[in-house]
Amino acid sequence: MLIARAPVRISFAGGGTDFEDYYARFGGLVVSATIDKYIYVFLTVNRGESIQIMSSDYRTFHRQRAEENMLWDGDLALPRAVLNHFNIREGFSMFLASQVPPGTGLGSSSAVTVAVLKGVSGALGLQLSKRQVAELACFIEIEKLGMPIGKQDQFAAAYGGVNAITFERDGVTVEPLALRSDTLEALEREILLFYTGVAREAARVLDAQRRAIAADDAAVLTSLHAIKAAAVEMRRYLLAGDLGGVGELLHASWEQKKRLAPGISNARIDEYYETARAHGAIGGKIAGAGGGGFLMLYCPLRRVGRVTDALERLGLRRMDFAMDRDGARILVNNTLPLAAARYA
Amino acid sequence: MLGLLLLDSVAVAVALAAAQWLASDQDGSWAGVLPLLVGVPVAVAVFGLHRLYVLDELFEGPTEYGRVIYGCTVSTLGLIVLGFWTQPASVVSSRELAALAWVLLILAVGVARFLLRRVVRTIRRRGGLTSRAIVVGAGAAGLSLARHFADLKHAGVRIVGFVDDFLPVGTPVVDGLKVLGPPSSLARVVEETGAHEVIVVPAAMAWESFRELSHSGLNLNGTAIRVLPAVRDVVAANVKVHERGFLPFLTLERFRISGVDAVLKGAMDYALALGALPVVLPVVGLAATALLVTGVRPFRVVRMVGRGGTTFRAVFLDTGWPGGVQNAVQRLLYRLGLDRLPLVLHVLRGQMSVVGPRPIPVARRAVYESWMPDLLLVKPGLTGMWALWDEPVSIDDEMRATLFYVRNYTIWLDLELLVRSVLRLVGGRWAHPAMEGGAARGRVAVH
Numbered sequence: 001m002l003i004a005r006a007p008v009r010i011s012f013a014g015g016g017t018d019f020e021d022y023y024a025r026f027g028g029l030v031v032s033a034t035i036d037k038y039i040y041v042f043l044t045v046n047r048g049e050s051i052q053i054m055s056s057d058y059r060t061f062h063r064q065r066a067e068e069n070m071l072w073d074g075d076l077a078l079p080r081a082v083l084n085h086f087n088i089r090e091g092f093s094m095f096l097a098s099q100v101p102p103g104t105g106l107g108s109s110s111a112v113t114v115a116v117l118k119g120v121s122g123a124l125g126l127q128l129s130k131r132q133v134a135e136l137a138c139f140i141e142i143e144k145l146g147m148p149i150g151k152q153d154q155f156a157a158a159y160g161g162v163n164a165i166t167f168e169r170d171g172v173t174v175e176p177l178a179l180r181s182d183t184l185e186a187l188e189r190e191i192l193l194f195y196t197g198v199a200r201e202a203a204r205v206l207d208a209q210r211r212a213i214a215a216d217d218a219a220v221l222t223s224l225h226a227i228k229a230a231a232v233e234m235r236r237y238l239l240a241g242d243l244g245g246v247g248e249l250l251h252a253s254w255e256q257k258k259r260l261a262p263g264i265s266n267a268r269i270d271e272y273y274e275t276a277r278a279h280g281a282i283g284g285k286i287a288g289a290g291g292g293g294f295l296m297l298y299c300p301l302r303r304v305g306r307v308t309d310a311l312e313r314l315g316l317r318r319m320d321f322a323m324d325r326d327g328a329r330i331l332v333n334n335t336l337p338l339a340a341a342r343y344a
Numbered sequence: 345m346l347g348l349l350l351l352d353s354v355a356v357a358v359a360l361a362a363a364q365w366l367a368s369d370q371d372g373s374w375a376g377v378l379p380l381l382v383g384v385p386v387a388v389a390v391f392g393l394h395r396l397y398v399l400d401e402l403f404e405g406p407t408e409y410g411r412v413i414y415g416c417t418v419s420t421l422g423l424i425v426l427g428f429w430t431q432p433a434s435v436v437s438s439r440e441l442a443a444l445a446w447v448l449l450i451l452a453v454g455v456a457r458f459l460l461r462r463v464v465r466t467i468r469r470r471g472g473l474t475s476r477a478i479v480v481g482a483g484a485a486g487l488s489l490a491r492h493f494a495d496l497k498h499a500g501v502r503i504v505g506f507v508d509d510f511l512p513v514g515t516p517v518v519d520g521l522k523v524l525g526p527p528s529s530l531a532r533v534v535e536e537t538g539a540h541e542v543i544v545v546p547a548a549m550a551w552e553s554f555r556e557l558s559h560s561g562l563n564l565n566g567t568a569i570r571v572l573p574a575v576r577d578v579v580a581a582n583v584k585v586h587e588r589g590f591l592p593f594l595t596l597e598r599f600r601i602s603g604v605d606a607v608l609k610g611a612m613d614y615a616l617a618l619g620a621l622p623v624v625l626p627v628v629g630l631a632a633t634a635l636l637v638t639g640v641r642p643f644r645v646v647r648m649v650g651r652g653g654t655t656f657r658a659v660f661l662d663t664g665w666p667g668g669v670q671n672a673v674q675r676l677l678y679r680l681g682l683d684r685l686p687l688v689l690h691v692l693r694g695q696m697s698v699v700g701p702r703p704i705p706v707a708r709r710a711v712y713e714s715w716m717p718d719l720l721l722v723k724p725g726l727t728g729m730w731a732l733w734d735e736p737v738s739i740d741d742e743m744r745a746t747l748f749y750v751r752n753y754t755i756w757l758d759l760e761l762l763v764r765s766v767l768r769l770v771g772g773r774w775a776h777p778a779m780e781g782g783a784a785r786g787r788v789a790v791h
């Protein structure tokens with residue numbers, strides 16, 4: 001058996017500038033951090049003549065015999081695309097489990113791809129670097145499956161930690177931010193994540209965003225430029241340990257982000273956000289593409305209790321977390337080398 | 345290190361001089377001593393070759409003494425060989441001298457090393473001569489490792505923190521020790537804490553972290569890296585390291601106490617039991633007669649769990665405790681703790697030991713089931729950790745102490761417990777050790 005995991009992430013600033021349509025022309029920058037909530041992949045290599053994939057989150061089971069053509073659709077498209085990339089058609093059984101609900105803005109879809117890649121490559125005896133895993137995940141999701149997404153989630157999940165990720169036409173650079181230990185501890189205590197209970201289809205929001213960039217929508221581009229500038233500032237604030245500045249910047253960025261595409265916010269999200277601000281939160285945003293999922297807030301420690309109580313009265317639930325530092329990892333690997341021989 | 349070299353040199357010189365003096369019929373002739381002293385550098389060099397100056401491998405366990413015997417044997421042979429080249433002023437002038445030199449070398453160096461161990465252990469108990477260690481993996485195995493060294497101060501290892509794949513930085517693990525970072529930050533953590541060694545617990549860490557550590561661990565600036573085999577999590581069985589085909593194997597012994605330890609413990613058991621018989625038999629006879637006179641059957645039999653899960657029928661004087669109505673004689677016998685005297689016979693039958701874990705009745709085995717894998721590795725004892733509490737303790741605390749005994753068995757620990765037991769007996773505190781939580785309920789006198 002092989003167990004691999006990849007973390008989900010919270011994005012502080014820069015979301016949207018990781019689209020190729022944007023960064024190929026202007027260069028992108030995202031500041032994000034992975035947290036200790038993971039997508040787990042359990043892999044067993046067997047002598048069967050099919051592949052089997054089970055997902056606890058989607059309550060889905062997929063079995064496909066070796067001679068059947070691979071169809072890439074449905075909830076299990078990502079793991080199937082990874083298996084197809086390695087030309088694995090038989091003798092693999094995979095079980096997926098997530099510590100966060102799917103589609104909640106924490107980059108869990110890409111974390112699935114990264115975790116499956118990590119697991120399958122490990123079972124095949126390949127030793128892929130963090131960069132190789134991230135780039136392969138981007139290729140499978142964006143090129144192979146044509147998903148309208150950026151590249152920040154794959155790099156965050158593969159690398160782990162708090163990073164400033166720069167996107168350029170000729171490549172991606174990951175800069176681990178060497179934060180002071182007290183800053184990291186403060187982030188864990190003062191960044192709050194609330195589950196709004198509203199899962200959403202990120203693809204529609206992102207597709208609208210991507211088309212707006214491609215069409216040179218001036219308002220959207222102006223917003224993205226401002227978001228990128230905010231990411232530069234965010235990096236500076238984090239390195240300086242100025243979390244008050246982080247909060248203010250989150251608030252300004254959220255106001256910018258809402259202009260990117262319709263559906264990023266709605267009346268309910270606005271109500272949650274205003275309630276949090278009224279009780280002491282300095283700033284925040286809806287995690288990920290928007291439309292629902294996790295509401296991320298920065299709140300000074302002395303106000304955390306009040307904000308939590310106020311939002312829980314509105315029906316939200318707070319999720320405690322700590323920072324992840326290692327990114328995707330293989331936790332257990334007892335697979336036989338026969339996997340490598342079988343699929344060579 | 346220098347002190348150790350000096351100590352060995354003195355011990356070797358004393359042994360060789362004594363051998364020469366004895367071999368020359370104690371006539372005061374020291375003529376042969378000077379040539380013989382060439383043996384000092386020879387012996388020290390041989391000791392060095394036999395890893396008797398690798399500090400990491402000293403002061404613990406019987407291996408060091410084995411190396412001393414081997415080193416002294418090789419040194420004596422070396423002196424004999426030198427004798428062929430130094431004629432006529434032979435270094436070793438007779439077979440008698442060679443034999444004496446061999447015996448006295450082993451004795452002198454062995455005693456010197458033994459005394460040094462006592463000194464080192466005393467210093468370590470006071471916090472000196474300790475090695476600061478980082479544990480990689482803060483799971484259950486890592487936690488028990490930290491507790492183990494906290495209990496075993498004379499081992500000279502002081503855990504200063506953990507690195508872990510699964511717990512956030514700052515998480516308290518045990519006794520104020522915290523997670524200081526992930527395994528990927530090990531080099532930094534070692535530098536910041538000034539650790540001398542890293543103890544890796546593969547069972548408590550991610551496979552990938554272990555693989556990366558095995559590749560990069562060689563770059564920890566000379567910090568010793570030790571790997572704790574996962575077998576320690578399962579049982580406290582005696583583990584021997586063997587090399588087969590250049591691979592290190594851990595062989596599990598069936599019982600915890602084996603080899604020299606088993607011989608010494610057996611000798612102590614039989615010597616003490618036989619020595620006690622002249623006192624025990626008359627006392628048991630008198631007590632049984634007194635019980636008979638009061639109309640009580642003098643003996644009762646309880647089926648006990650023995651080493652390896654076997655069972656045996658243990659005989660006790662019937663004091664009516666607990667649950668029974670006691671007459672005056674029974675009360676007296678119980679108060680004096682004499683109901684257990686017949687158990688001495690079970691020591692002679694090889695079913696029990698003088699020192700060991702609490703004897704457990706088969707009827708109460710279920711209560712101790714979670715500790716059984718460890719308890720079954722040794723014989724139950726007439727006395728032990730369990731018999732030396734001043735206050736009632738919980739079954740968990742008692743078992744923790746008993747497991748410490750099983751896992752860290754040495755003949756010295758037996759002797760220490762024996763002395764403490766005798767002092768209690770002399771001090772009139774040989775009562776039935778009680779436990780909290782009613783663990784002692786049931787008609788079993790040993791509880």
